[in-house]
Amino acid sequence: MANHVQVVAPEGQEYWIEIAKHIEQVAASSAQQQQQYHSNSSGMSFTTGLLLGQLSVVLLVIVCFKYLLLEDVRYGRKPRSFSNRGVSIPAPPTKPSLPSTTTILNKTFYDIYDHTPESLDWMTVLMAQAIAQYRDDSKVNNRLIKALAEALNGGVRPDWV
Structure with a gap:
């Protein structure tokens, strides 16, 4: 009787449940749910996600470095016309x-x-x-x-x- 448990229902009825069958049913349903979860996943592994994350951070750093330190200030200025002005001597x-x-x-x-x-x-x-x-x-x-x-x-x- 070690594999059986006596359960009393709220109505007062007694039931004997075989533990081994109950455990097998729970394990089978859990394995089935886990199989469905893995079949519905996107297929991207942890390593792939980690590498994509690292790549995006490196690209962000390169873009920031390029635009903050290497940008040429001449592109932001508009060309001026000096046709109406006289000759000026540049400052030393x-x-x-x-x-x-x-x-x-x-x-x-x-x-x-x-x-x-x-x-x-x-x-x-x-x-x-x-x-x-x-x-x-x-x-x-x-x-x-x-x-x-x-x-x-x-x-x-x-x-x-």
């Missing part, structure tokens, strides 16, 4: 000045003498200095664009350029 070129270390430290609210040693405030200062250097390089004769083109192309220009 001035060397762009980098923000001083004190200016960067003040803008990033970084206190050299009173900061916790485990903080990442130094990372903010380092990034601010790098951005200031990139801005300075981009102002001087498109040095940043030339350096990136040299690094990415290896000195060889593509045929379509």
Whole structure:
């Protein structure tokens, strides 16, 4: 009688249920439902989804990098007509000045003498200095664009350029 269980219904009737048959029925219906679920799925595996997600993030970073750092400012300006103006003498070129270390430290609210040693405030200062250097390089004769083109192309220009 170990395979049988006595169940009392709400009406007071007693039933004997064979456990092994009941377990087999539940397992069969569960397997059938699982089979239907897998046959209705789209077929895309976890690895495929992971790779597509990584690819989309890489493409997003490339697009942001291209439009934020490599965009030529000449395309945004409209050409001007100088036909009505007299001859003007261009201003002498001035060397762009980098923000001083004190200016960067003040803008990033970084206190050299009173900061916790485990903080990442130094990372903010380092990034601010790098951005200031990139801005300075981009102002001087498109040095940043030339350096990136040299690094990415290896000195060889593509045929379509």
